[in-house]
Amino acid sequence: MTANRGRKVTILDIARELNVAPSTVSNALSGRRYVDEDLVARVKATAARLGYRANPVARRLRSGRASAIGLFSAMPFAITGGSSRLGFMMEIAATAAEESMRAGLSLMLIPPMEASPSVEDLLIDGALLIEPARDDPFAQLLDARGLPVVRIGRQPGRDDAPAVDLRSAETAALLLAHLEQAGARRIALITASARRASHEETEAEYARFAAARGMAPLHLQLDESGGQALGRAETLRLLAEHPEVDAILAMVDVFAAGACEAAHAAGRTIPGDLRIATRYDGPRSLAADPPLTAVNLSLPEVARAAVKMLIPMIEGEPAPTRVRAPDASLTVRASTAA
Amino acid sequence: MTANRGRKVTILDIARELNVAPSTVSNALSGRRYVDEDLVARVKATAARLGYRANPVARRLRSGRASAIGLFSAMPFAITGGSSRLGFMMEIAATAAEESMRAGLSLMLIPPMEASPSVEDLLIDGALLIEPARDDPFAQLLDARGLPVVRIGRQPGRDDAPAVDLRSAETAALLLAHLEQAGARRIALITASARRASHEETEAEYARFAAARGMAPLHLQLDESGGQALGRAETLRLLAEHPEVDAILAMVDVFAAGACEAAHAAGRTIPGDLRIATRYDGPRSLAADPPLTAVNLSLPEVARAAVKMLIPMIEGEPAPTRVRAPDASLTVRASTAA
């Protein structure tokens, strides 16, 4: 019996109906002040009869709190998701949603889009920002709005900003050591041109690794939005120009998948002629042919840590400004296994 | 220069500062009524100087709109996500987030949790509900709140409710025909005890299929929260009691993965002795050993259709009440390939 005479039913309607003050209705329904049992019963009955639903927006007006946080990723979906739309961002999203719900916050998913949503108008109290680049547009908008933000992966140039450190230098070292140990003597590196900490750190680590061994560095920086096709095309060119390359470390999984295609097209066997490894152990590293050696980044733990950092920041309490991701570990698959 | 003297800066502060009415400040900032150019400039300057940020909650008070929709799944995460937290729900989430953002709505991720969030207090205008069971708790709460809801997968017993029909009978028929064509003569079925439309329809289709061929039906209904371990255990028992079984159709991917484990433990080869197929072609069907034959459910299209249904419902406009998912197609993998 949802008495729907046009307008929404408010607390005022109940008050009028019972000749009682609105505040009394509020207290009766919420129970935060004692109200005569009998009156409470009548209020509740009337509320039910009229089909009253508390307006959650009005409710939040006093506190000004949205009780929600946003999860932002500026990476094009070709990277974060691709055709199957699964991957890095969604793996973080799942755990972050759970963890924030535990704290009474909902999680809003802000997908990377050309027409970026007007950040000004999003109903959120804070944000998680996935792998921001040096000049990240979301980072600027969020900072301009003055929202608390936790970065998942440091933002280059913003060493002060609260972040979960993904420790990409260590990840890169792990992968390079594995490739070398698997027999590689000339390792090429493919990163993205976007200036994310993971790419910058990996490049530095690669330079160090190459220098230490007297190996001439061979490094491609590709545009993330090029996706798998670009990875394939550029790898083909690389293999043609540098036939001595016997391993490729592709930081972005779609580039790695493209590299596999290129290897097949160039008649190279994997891992016999060419070893290929990537960073994020997601659905794409599994689906590649052959499945790719990759790194377990412990994204659920990372997501949980990020939410735990963000919550006190929202409350205005002191919060740690830097947390380190757990130690990474290698998952060796056919793309490098001897 | 975020002049932060305790309180938040409001439109009133700007008005006071300039000896001007609050409404004028509002109009100057929003531009929806003409305000003298010079004054606009002064208002904007003062706003910037004081560090004014519009309060999005207050802004929404008049409209009462949250500008957000919720994505709910009552399936335990063991099913929807599992250890890697990816899968059905997240695949839908990615596309739904994109599609709703396009309409100016954000998407809230409501993960399945024991302590269900108080649905009453969620700041949403509508909801998508993934594969609700006959007695789905979220469905009840959402309906009680009077929110528009689009079900992704019909809800048994709620044929009237707006939904995207996942056409599970056809999916089941596709899988059964494939198993038979791959040489199976005795196909066992594993569904979940939760009464979701996909399970009910599959069971019906299986019964029809078996009857038509004079094949004695063999059907297990498992508790979804049991996950892969339960799938393994029950498959082991099944194989012991019915050694003649030469194919298993497991509707839930974790059960299928468990069935693979069981087959190995029982010394059966896949697909030689035993063919295994599942429904959702997600990361788990790929990661199984061997990779599983599964169905492409076109979840991105499904998610888009669901959002498109929901939007007019929120606006109070007439909306279609039933949409059919695209035709399903089979992805044949090593678990059934001859």
Added chain:
DNA sequence: TGGGTCTAGAAAAACGTTTTTCTGACCCAG
């Protein structure tokens, strides 16, 4: 010159709660 229209801004209402403050009745101890 009087009545109409237009203008830019002021003023007030509205959105729907929650929280704080006020009030009158009652009770009890001093």
Added chain:
DNA sequence: CTGGGTCAGAAAAACGTTTTTCTAGACCCA
């Protein structure tokens, strides 16, 4: 029999916008 305390409810303030209504002056034209 009075002053203070407790009680349940009323009243009002508060939250921060947006929207509607009002107003005083400028302008115009018959």
